[in-house]
Amino acid sequence: MGAIVNVEGTVTVKEKDMVAYVSGLISGQVSSKDMNLTYEIENDTTLYLHEETSYWNESDLLDILNMILPYIKEGELDYVDEDHSHLKYLYNTEDNKWEVLTGKLVYAKPDKTDDMGKDEDKTLTVEDLLYFTGGNTKVEIIGVELIGNDHYLWKGTVDDYNFTFPPYGHQKVEHVTVMNGTNLLKLYINISPFSTKEQIEIENIKKYFHFCAFPDDGADKLYRRYGKKTEEYVQKHSLEDLDDLIAETREVE
Known part of the structure; x- marks a missing residue:
């Protein structure tokens, strides 16, 4: 698949002491499948999962989701690609399996x-x-x-x-x-203030500027402007381009 695919959501484990174990299971699968899937422990019972890639393989993702079924009580992940195709992976507690729901984007007025x-x-x-x-x-x-x-x-x-x-x-x-x-x-x-998930992504973007002079609020401003496309934007532009953009942003504000 050539288009950029974005998958993100959370899973909630049955017991507090299962979070580290489940994240370890996911880590092993991600390494073996060479996936661009990241995972963060949000609290004692919740894991946040995110994957953004041009080479998405649904079966690899479902392998991971099915592997952790014995340890979770809730789960929901959303999928969207550049063509605005939508899927939702929803954990069905009664059947103990993942349901794949499809949908389409419906445009409406902002005051709908x-x-x-x-x-x-x-x-x-x-x-x-x-x-x-x-x-x-x-x-x-x-x-x-x-x-x-x-x-x-x-x-x-x-x-x-x-x-x-x-x-x-x-x-x-x-x-x-x-x-x-x-x-x-x-x-x-x-x-509005950045969410916890957004703050995690911003901190990840800052790794590109550890060894160069860049405004302290630069990553924040870039993320505000480009959201989940920020890392790709940073990778494809020079530091000079990024500095010019931050300066331009301040002038506009």
Whole structure:
């Protein structure tokens, strides 16, 4: 498979003392299969699993998931590829097996609601929205912090937007404004604190800058901009390019 595939989720073990043992089982399988699967112990009973690769093999992943069945009581992993194909691996407690659920991405307006209130899973991302927007349309991506301050994160036209490494493309659009009498589209996204999983990924990215001068907040800013594509972006760009991008980000803000 040539497209980038992303799989992530968690498994919960039956007893606290099983976490280290289960992670050891996974480690052995990952090494023998040469997989790009990472695993982190989140707490006494939960493991976070993540795989991002261009050479994904479903049978290898299922081998690992089936191997740890005797030790888990909950499990759920989501799969998505560059074509927005979706799968979910869900542990069925009654049958003691993994169910593979398929689905498709359904686009909806950011304010789409159902009987239970706002459905966040159907909120468009920046990349999703711009993909369907005319190329000459001017765009401003605006970050809204929890304290209420707004600042511009990216400006340009849709034709200027890099869909290979989409700036803030993974961020969910909270509000859209079309300026009257202009072709200016304003997209507002929330700038909230990084989650524990995101902090782990940011720390992993910092390994590329251990032996060079790079801003202390550089990895954070890159991750805010590119999300899970940050490591690939860093690998394909020079330190000078990254420094210029961080400087440009500060100027925009």
